Amino acid sequence: MNKSVWKAAAGVTVPVLIGYLFIGIAFGLMLEGAGYGVLWAFFMSVSIYAGSGQYMGVSLLASGAALSQVAFLTLMINFRHLVYGLSMLDKFRDMGRRKLYMIFSLTDETYALLSSARVPDGMRSRDFFFAIALLDHSYWVIGSVIGGLAGALLGFDTTGVEFAMTALFLVICTDQWLSSTNHVPAVIGAGCTFVSLLLVGPGNLLLPALGAMIVLLLGLQGKLDKTDERQGEAV
Incomplete structure (x- = not known):
């Protein structure tokens, strides 16, 4: 290179x-x-x-x-x-x-x-x-x-x-939100995490939340890809 x-x-x-x-x-x-x-x-x-x-x-x-x-x-x-x-x-x-x-x-x-x-x-x-x-x-x-x-x-x-690690995650999340016009994945992530927190508590929320995110994101992959393509063409 x-x-x-x-x-x-x-x-x-x-x-x-x-x-x-x-x-x-x-x-x-x-x-x-x-x-x-x-x-x-x-x-x-x-x-x-x-x-x-x-x-x-x-x-x-x-x-x-x-x-x-x-x-x-x-x-x-x-x-x-x-x-x-x-x-x-x-x-x-x-x-x-x-x-x-x-x-x-x-x-x-x-x-x-x-x-x-x-x-x-x-x-x-x-x-x-x-x-x-x-x-x-x-x-x-x-x-x-x-x-x-x-x-x-x-x-x-x-x-x-x-x-320091938590702070870096917050900065990355904020930057991703501001740099993208498609906030559906972020909303799905936040929503799944919140629901998992309510259902199983803070000590066990990780796997259920991630599992729900995977299912939803895979199910919506086609629509999300089309949205990204339209945004790319607009830019």
Whole structure:
């Protein structure tokens, strides 16, 4: 890939760069506070690369949780990626050998960029998408390492630092809402979550809410695609 691809991808990923550096630093600080050094932060961010999953992993490591518990909680937290994957089937179809990495690197923030970013004229979409995914991953690793080093050298009180992930989700949601004129998926997501909260409570709402979202979004896929096409033509 030439420099123009990386330059274009870097411009698109600036918001993720800022967010990932801060929440990556927060993760590194939490991990260091739990007694695990910067190497743990580096390798977890390279191989796991799941912000909410890694935040959860800090407490699981500290408590000595069983492998079965880790697997179940990871599935619960990352079940939403099933929805992401279904909507990326066409975009990843021509990725070739990069396809496995694209699947691995499909975080919430990368998904948001791949869903909304326009490929520059004369540039192959597969190169542009791969550059976005790889840059986002590098931002997360760098932030985690900085946090681990800062925690080891300076020492921090990490109380409340885990809210950084929630704050980033709120920013992404707001940006998606403002940049899109089709708010049906967002309304479906919010509605399913609220109904699930009322029916099963805050401790069990995730899977029922995500299941309902998948059913509704798949059922409305044709109408949503036509709406997006009309909006694209209007632009």
